[in-house]
Amino acid sequence: MLLMAGLGILIIFFAGRWIWFDVFRVHILQQKHSLYQRSAPYIFWTPPDTSTLPHTAEGDLIRYGRLLIVHTARYLGPKGKIAHISNGMNCQNCHLAAGTLPFANNFSLVASTYPKYRARNDRVETVAFRVNACLKRSLNGEALDTHSREMKAFVAYLSWIGGQLHARISAGSQTQKVWGSGTEKLKYLKRAADTGAGRLVFMTYCQNCHGPRGEGLWVDSTGEYQYPPLWGKHSYNTGAGMYRISQFAAFVKNNMPYGTSYLHPQLTDDQAWDVAAFVNSQPRQAYRDLKYDWPKIADKPVDYPFGPYADSFQQQQHKYGPFEEIEKSRGSISVKQK
Ligand code: HEC
Numbered sequence: 001m002l003l004m005a006g007l008g009i010l011i012i013f014f015a016g017r018w019i020w021f022d023v024f025r026v027h028i029l030q031q032k033h034s035l036y037q038r039s040a041p042y043i044f045w046t047p048p049d050t051s052t053l054p055h056t057a058e059g060d061l062i063r064y065g066r067l068l069i070v071h072t073a074r075y076l077g078p079k080g081k082i083a084h085i086s087n088g089m090n091c092q093n094c095h096l097a098a099g100t101l102p103f104a105n106n107f108s109l110v111a112s113t114y115p116k117y118r119a120r121n122d123r124v125e126t127v128a129f130r131v132n133a134c135l136k137r138s139l140n141g142e143a144l145d146t147h148s149r150e151m152k153a154f155v156a157y158l159s160w161i162g163g164q165l166h167a168r169i170s171a172g173s174q175t176q177k178v179w180g181s182g183t184e185k186l187k188y189l190k191r192a193a194d195t196g197a198g199r200l201v202f203m204t205y206c207q208n209c210h211g212p213r214g215e216g217l218w219v220d221s222t223g224e225y226q227y228p229p230l231w232g233k234h235s236y237n238t239g240a241g242m243y244r245i246s247q248f249a250a251f252v253k254n255n256m257p258y259g260t261s262y263l264h265p266q267l268t269d270d271q272a273w274d275v276a277a278f279v280n281s282q283p284r285q286a287y288r289d290l291k292y293d294w295p296k297i298a299d300k301p302v303d304y305p306f307g308p309y310a311d312s313f314q315q316q317q318h319k320y321g322p323f324e325e326i327e328k329s330r331g332s333i334s335v336k337q338k
Pocket residue numbers: 069072089090091092093094095105106107109110130131134135138139154158236240241242247338
């Protein structure tokens with residue numbers, strides 16, 4: 001009798017909690033949506049379906065480009081069948097679901113915004129230049145020849161995935177924002193990000209997949225990582241976007257632990273910033289051409305961790321924050337971040 005009652009209470013408790021959580025999630029979701037819709041006329045992007053790709057030479061090239069993004073290591077990794085020019089990671093490790101998910105570094109805007117001026121190299125970058133930038137930095141590798149079939153395939157996929165959106169944006173009379181593009185910029189912390197607290201976040205939420213030394217889990221039989229590395233020899237290098245803690249925290253907040261999405265993030269902003277600080281305080285490969293980045297030093301993002309700087313804040317603060325005072329000190333100086 002007592003047992004039955006106990007069981008009943010337990011069931012009611014868990015079912016109730018479950019329903020409550022669900023209602024709560026939907027509520028947050030609605031709030032997020034209405035917030036976005038109120039503040040700007042947002043375009044909601046739905047990526048085209050790969051099954052609509054024709055069986056033509058062009059269709060094949062786009063399909064190949066998608067494969068290169070999903071399984072980069074099998075083609076271009078240390079044991080790749082085309083070339084050995086990258087560290088074993090896949091583009092998809094950071095551009096989730098072949099670059100199609102909201103707030104997960106998606107490729108929605110590539111077709112409509114490139115060629116594009118970027119201050120990091122103080123030049124107008126083509127899509128091919130941008131792909132090579134991620135190859136050399138995020139995949140700590142070598143650039144592809146722009147005339148290679150592989151580069152043509154990357155560019156074909158990226159132009160196709162954002163092609164319809166590009167047409168929609170060019171047809172509109174005003175520039176609209178695309179909901180979910182890139183990552184969700186997090187608010188700065190009032191304090192410096194804390195590597196010690198970040199280590200605890202890492203041990204609790206990340207190390208079971210990414211490994212106690214952030215080394216990831218390589219699977220020989222598939223020729224790629226099941227869990228990609230977060231630091232060490234095979235991870236992104238110091239020239240990568242992820243090496244800035246704002247970029248790392250923004251990606252992780254809405255996407256990690258794996259399976260999480262922006263609909264129900266599991267980390268608080270504080271935890272995301274702290275784990276970003278911890279991971280980026282660990283050793284990794286140096287980017288060979290770092291000295292050519294940000295030729296105009298006043299354009300360096302507040303969290304760019306390498307001097308010299310146009311302001312008087314220390315390198316330590318540029319790496320871990322607090323960033324707000326750095327940003328304020330710049331006043332009206334435009335920050336061409338991207
Ligand atoms: C370690 C994570 C990581 C990996 C792996 C990675 N990227 Fe990226 N990529 C980023 C981040 C972060 C950004 C955006 C931030 C920035 O501008 O630096 C980005 C930006 C891009 C952009 C520009 C997007 C835009 O809207 O401007 C393209 C194109 C791109 N990556 C292609 C690739 C390709 C192709 C690969 C594989 C060869 C790849 N990336 C691998 C992290 C990664």
